[in-house]
Amino acid sequence: MRRDCSLLLRSASLRSLHDIIVALGLGADAVSPYYMFMTVLDESVKPLVNLYSALTKGLEKVTSTIGIHELRGYGRLFSSIGLNEEVADYLVVVNFFGSNELAYNFEAMKEDALKRAEDFQNEKERIGKIFHLFPRIWKAIGEVASTGDYSVYREKITEQEASNPTTIRHLTRLKKAETLVSPEEVEIGVGDHSLPFVIASMSFGSQNEIAFRAYAEGADRLNMISMNGEGGEIKDMLGKYPRTRGQQVASGRFGVNAELLNSSNLLEIKIGQGAKPGEGGHLPGSKVTAKIAEARNATIGSDLISPSNNHDIYSIEDLAQMIHELKTANDQARVAVKVPVVPNIGTIAVGIAKAGADIITLSGFDGGTGAARIHALQYVGLPAEIGIKAAHNALLEAGLRDSVELWADGGVKSAQDVIKYMLLGANRVGFGTLSMLAIGCTTCRGCHLDTCHVGIATQIDSEAQAKEHGLRRFVPRQFDQAVQGIMNLFTAFGNELKSLAASAGIKNLQEAVGRSDLLEQIKGNDLLDLTYLLKPLEIGQIMHQKEAAASLASAQLQVAAGAEYLDAVDEELHQSREFQAVTAEQRVLASRVSCHRVRGRLDGSYRKLQPLTLRYKGSILGNGLGAYNTDGINIEIDGGGQDGVGKTSFGGTILIAKSPGKDGGFYNGYVGKGFGYGAQKGLLVAQGNADARAGIRLSGADMIIGGLVKKPIPEKEFGNIGTNANIKGFAFEYMTNGRGLVLGDPGPWICAGMTGGVVYLRHQPEMGLTKEAIARRVAKGANVSIETLSAKGISDVKELLANYIEMVKNHGQESEAADLALLLEHPEDHFIQVVPVKEQADPAVSTE
Numbered sequence: 001m002r003r004d005c006s007l008l009l010r011s012a013s014l015r016s017l018h019d020i021i022v023a024l025g026l027g028a029d030a031v032s033p034y035y036m037f038m039t040v041l042d043e044s045v046k047p048l049v050n051l052y053s054a055l056t057k058g059l060e061k062v063t064s065t066i067g068i069h070e071l072r073g074y075g076r077l078f079s080s081i082g083l084n085e086e087v088a089d090y091l092v093v094v095n096f097f098g099s100n101e102l103a104y105n106f107e108a109m110k111e112d113a114l115k116r117a118e119d120f121q122n123e124k125e126r127i128g129k130i131f132h133l134f135p136r137i138w139k140a141i142g143e144v145a146s147t148g149d150y151s152v153y154r155e156k157i158t159e160q161e162a163s164n165p166t167t168i169r170h171l172t173r174l175k176k177a178e179t180l181v182s183p184e185e186v187e188i189g190v191g192d193h194s195l196p197f198v199i200a201s202m203s204f205g206s207q208n209e210i211a212f213r214a215y216a217e218g219a220d221r222l223n224m225i226s227m228n229g230e231g232g233e234i235k236d237m238l239g240k241y242p243r244t245r246g247q248q249v250a251s252g253r254f255g256v257n258a259e260l261l262n263s264s265n266l267l268e269i270k271i272g273q274g275a276k277p278g279e280g281g282h283l284p285g286s287k288v289t290a291k292i293a294e295a296r297n298a299t300i301g302s303d304l305i306s307p308s309n310n311h312d313i314y315s316i317e318d319l320a321q322m323i324h325e326l327k328t329a330n331d332q333a334r335v336a337v338k339v340p341v342v343p344n345i346g347t348i349a350v351g352i353a354k355a356g357a358d359i360i361t362l363s364g365f366d367g368g369t370g371a372a373r374i375h376a377l378q379y380v381g382l383p384a385e386i387g388i389k390a391a392h393n394a395l396l397e398a399g400l401r402d403s404v405e406l407w408a409d410g411g412v413k414s415a416q417d418v419i420k421y422m423l424l425g426a427n428r429v430g431f432g433t434l435s436m437l438a439i440g441c442t443t444c445r446g447c448h449l450d451t452c453h454v455g456i457a458t459q460i461d462s463e464a465q466a467k468e469h470g471l472r473r474f475v476p477r478q479f480d481q482a483v484q485g486i487m488n489l490f491t492a493f494g495n496e497l498k499s500l501a502a503s504a505g506i507k508n509l510q511e512a513v514g515r516s517d518l519l520e521q522i523k524g525n526d527l528l529d530l531t532y533l534l535k536p537l538e539i540g541q542i543m544h545q546k547e548a549a550a551s552l553a554s555a556q557l558q559v560a561a562g563a564e565y566l567d568a569v570d571e572e573l574h575q576s577r578e579f580q581a582v583t584a585e586q587r588v589l590a591s592r593v594s595c596h597r598v599r600g601r602l603d604g605s606y607r608k609l610q611p612l613t614l615r616y617k618g619s620i621l622g623n624g625l626g627a628y629n630t631d632g633i634n635i636e637i638d639g640g641g642q643d644g645v646g647k648t649s650f651g652g653t654i655l656i657a658k659s660p661g662k663d664g665g666f667y668n669g670y671v672g673k674g675f676g677y678g679a680q681k682g683l684l685v686a687q688g689n690a691d692a693r694a695g696i697r698l699s700g701a702d703m704i705i706g707g708l709v710k711k712p713i714p715e716k717e718f719g720n721i722g723t724n725a726n727i728k729g730f731a732f733e734y735m736t737n738g739r740g741l742v743l744g745d746p747g748p749w750i751c752a753g754m755t756g757g758v759v760y761l762r763h764q765p766e767m768g769l770t771k772e773a774i775a776r777r778v779a780k781g782a783n784v785s786i787e788t789l790s791a792k793g794i795s796d797v798k799e800l801l802a803n804y805i806e807m808v809k810n811h812g813q814e815s816e817a818a819d820l821a822l823l824l825e826h827p828e829d830h831f832i833q834v835v836p837v838k839e840q841a842d843p844a845v846s847t848e
């Protein structure tokens with residue numbers, strides 16, 4: 001019967017976007033939040049229209065962040081915390097810390113609804129204020145940063161947490177030990193590092209240069225880790241902090257290349273962030289100054305949008321492949337994977353550990369240093385406590401807890417928070433917002449506006465510049481002071497952590513990781529039942545965490561089963577080599593060559609080394625061929641490549657030509673998915689077709705895809721455009737720079753999110769590749785224009801096409817070369833150009 005009728009929910013208690021999406025997720029086909037509309041009603045229709053369009057946009061955002069294209073595909077994709085089981089059972093949702101005893105049952109809901117109705121009718125009633133902690137503590141944190149004294153802050157934060165508990169951990173306290181330990185006896189170091197703190201990843205772009213430098217320098221002086229968010233490194237910082245600086249690889253691939261990967265032995269793959277899971281970042285063009293553009297290999301002033309997911313990770317196998325790639329491109333690196341806390345995080349953590357990660361970073365919903373949207377901040381993600389416990393237990397059960405470190409971040413505000421996270425199962429704890437507070441942030445939450453009055457979340461450097469921007473108040477940061485602030489803060493936190501550990505009788509804090517029995521619930525028993533959280537798992541408790549740092553020394557080479565790894569011998573990596581009939585079992589070939597050229601030559605001197613050529617004849621090579629390629633490495637293939645060929649190249653050439661068949665014809669030349677993802681320099685050529693997402697986030701490299709239209713494209717197309725095209729969809733998505741040349745059908749949904757660079761497309765009306773057909777291929781919502789070739793376009797096409805013809809000739813295909821040479825005479829008759837319409841996105845929607 002359910003299929004034969006629709007359910008419309010009309011209710012006055014639908015009060016927010018969150019309520020609406022929950023109702024739809026539970027099964028409503030349509031909702032009528034009529035009281036919301038009545039509340040905004042006035043003489044004009046404008047408020048109604050605004051509310052309607054805001055809610056529609058909101059629904060689109062919620063469904064898209066979870067990877068769903070249609071609202072009706074959104075099901076019960078949420079979880080709850082602290083519902084009485086009678087409610088959770090009825091709704092069939094995952095419910096954390098629930099029990100039959102809790103206050104929040106149907107009766108309580110009814111009372112709440114009646115009270116709200118009463119309040120609504122009462123003219124005098126005012127909307128309740130949401131409690132915000134930061135405005136009450138930022139000054140006290142500033143004191144810790146300037147004096148290094150924790151005592152005033154301890155008092156302040158303890159008082160706040162006691163009177164306004166806002167997190168799960170606020171309902172617990174450390175049990176006092178019977179035999180006390182002196183704080184001096186306590187060891188809080190982990191691996192090679194003296195402090196178990198991490199300055200959580202923040203990018204150059206979201207942070208001003210002085211702040212960005214201060215995090216790295218301060219952390220290094222204290223011998224603790226600071227993570228660079230994806231966004232490139234300032235050149236002189238590359239390799240400066242090999243032991244304490246980690247580099248991030250996220251979906252944007254901004255500034256990620258072989259130099260960056262070899263500047264540090266800690267690489268973090270960011271899959272998502274707890275404060276805005278499922279959303280990519282967005283750096284508005286106004287923040288993309290010359291320095292930022294250089295670090296990110298982007299164009300000055302163009303918006304930099306990060307895809308919402310890593311377009312080379314769609315499964316745990318893809319993640320394993322990417323970890324393998326990073327460990328090949330820097331064969332001494334430890335790899336961390338950062339994920340938001342979601343209901344099944346335990347299973348996910350086990351998958352990540354099995355995929356070969358050394359560290360799993362769990363990011364809680366609380367926090368977010370940039371400008372996550374208010375709706376995301378208030379309603380999205382789960383607390384870190386849930387993730388730490390679930391991941392720790394699942395890894396213990398799987399026997400994998402010893403092989404990975406667990407890190408956690410999200411809303412950490414005190415040393416109490418740190419020790420609680422560690423007792424629940426974290427080895428290290430990350431700080432984002434607090435690190436910003438240490439150097440003067442006032443938590444005004446205006447990061448996205450580019451008007452930060454203390455010069456942290458802005459690229460304004462001087463008071464004069466600030467004036468030009470219309471800022472009335474501006475106090476630029478001083479480097480030495482900022483570094484001192486970081487050092488004072490974390491030293492004070494370290495000392496406090498020692499005292500806390502001592503009070504619980506802990507001598508070595510790493511040995512107490514996972515000892516949740518040292519915590520007790522002291523309040524809120526009618527709100528949350530923390531029995532599960534605080535009960536340690538009873539199987540084989542960990543005695544000693546084998547620090548992932550220890551595995552650093554043993555550089556591992558992952559060899560595809562059954563294949564002799566062609567890049568195994570170090571001495572051969574600097575020589576030109578030629579191979580025959582290599583198969584897809586050989587993955588990530590040539591990346592180790594890139595690693596060994598670049599390592600130790602981060603000043604760019606590797607460019608002076610003798611160039612080398614790697615030839616693979618009659619071969620179809622495995623995933624990740626030439627990933628993180630660099631200058632001086634020329635890769636030539638007769639045959640084809642799989643997924644991820646030339647991803648994130650920073651120079652060099654990769655030429656994939658067809659290979660001769662027995663009948664004298666030439667075949668293949670294909671590449672798999674994500675060809676040249678994030679490539680910043682160099683030339684990438686495929687003579688055949690490319691699978692989906694060729695040229696995604698192209699950031700400066702040249703890319704040529706030579707597959708040709710074989711049979712005419714019908715005037716009216718009714719789907720299957722991708723199947724018949726020469727690129728199978730989503731080409732040149734999120735492109736920021738560089739040049740693309742396509743000789744055949746570019747396929748559907750091209751150029752979405754493109755903000756820079758240019759794509760030259762073949763215009764071949766005799767084969768049905770008309771301008772209309774091309775226009776149909778541009779993604780809905782792509783902000784691009786299709787134009788006739790400019791003078792620059794003509795010279796670009798001539799240059800790229802001449803290179804391509806040369807390659808075709810060199811591979812013995814004279815007649816194809818001759819055909820193509822005809823196009824060189826008047827490129828403007830055969831090609832059009834697609835360029836982004838330069839527009840600054842609304843800063844209010846930026847999230848970096």
Ligand code: SF4
Pocket residue numbers: 436440441442443444445446447448451452453454455456457
């Ligand atoms: S804009 Fe406000 S919240 Fe953001 S860094 Fe500056 S002071 Fe802090």
